[in-house]
Amino acid sequence: MKQPPASSSRFEYAINELRLRIINGGSEPGSLLAEGAVARELGVSRVPVREALFALERDGLVEFSETGRAFVKELSPRDFEELYVLRLALEPVATGLAVESLRKDASALEKNIEATKRASSLLKVTALDLDFHEIILEACGNARLLKLWRSLRSELELWLGRLHRSKQIQTSGTREEIVSAHCHLLESFRTKTTAVCERKMREHILGWREWLPVLFEDE
Template identity: 40%
Template sequence: MPADAAAPLTRTSLAEQVRERLREAIVCGELPQGGLITEPVVAARYAVSRAPVREALLALERDGLVTFDARGRARVLELTPRVFEELVAVRVSLEGLAARLAAAGDTADLAAALEENIRRQGDAGTYRDLTRLDVAFHELVVRAARNDRLLAAWLTVRCVLDFWLTAAFRDAEMSVAPRTLAVDSHRRLLRAVASGDPDRAERAAVAHITRWRSYLPAARPAPAAHEAAR
């Protein structure tokens, strides 16, 4: 392969690395909600040019974690009650259907994978570990539906789900209540899907998703520009 044909891959790789680092900084709260993300500061921080930073920010916009204001400035998504309700509405539709479809198929392997995931949730040492396992649990169910279009639609909200759950667990400071809620509710969903009853599985998925309203993270004031650019 000619050397110039491989050159763009290097920049794409850099952009993906910056994207992943920024995504984790956003999800973990290192970059405050509503705060500005300035390209020069990010470029200096990660020792890259501004081009991959711009690509990373555009990718994060597609992930739903970054918005651009009227002046073209990137800001971290604010987890407002409206964002939460929109997320719930989409998840109820997609994950309710996914649970229904998964329950209609062969659930033995899925049940074993979900059981192992739940076991690991109980052992999770940090809120970030718990969040990753929580999101992975739901992805297992969605993939078990064996519907590519459904999976593609769900993946568009995966990052925002990760962001919201991380904020919820962090705000609760890993107290017993949300951890117990997650483990117990996931176990009920597991039993419903494994039962092979599509109606029961769908009801359990919807109940699990809507039960999180009691842990809605409070909306936060937008920080000054320099706070998000540190």
């Protein structure tokens, strides 16, 4: 039984702890997340666990059966496809809205790229990649869009976590590709029109959509 947290709410503690378990594979896909059991393990009562499970369902990390039992989300190619339809619908729009703001201040994106160059593990590289996109979503000034992105990001982290555990991906090549792509995007934000930036982002996402599933196929 883990230690209940000192500060912050037990709801946040439960949600963070469950996130870690699910994304890092501590709980197998499809396994039951019973309120009582989780509550005992975390050393809190069922109430905050229950709320955490509902919140995680919204983020696509947990599925509920018809009878109200929570399970670790199982991923299918279908899910991947749906996820990328949403990315393709939302991120280019967000990019268009963000361009003006990013043109004024691109320091966050620059720092992110520098950090990516120095990142040691692929896990960190992919996290920084998601950060790069999140910076854009933050800059677009649409709170609903940002909220939505955060939810999509959860699912993406789930995919990447499982991918990372099931395959050894080459860190170096991937890093270079990402850095190069992000530099290219940043340059577009600085010099091109909004419409072009939207298109570049669209192509960037399409590239990943092609690339990611390939790593899954030959298991």
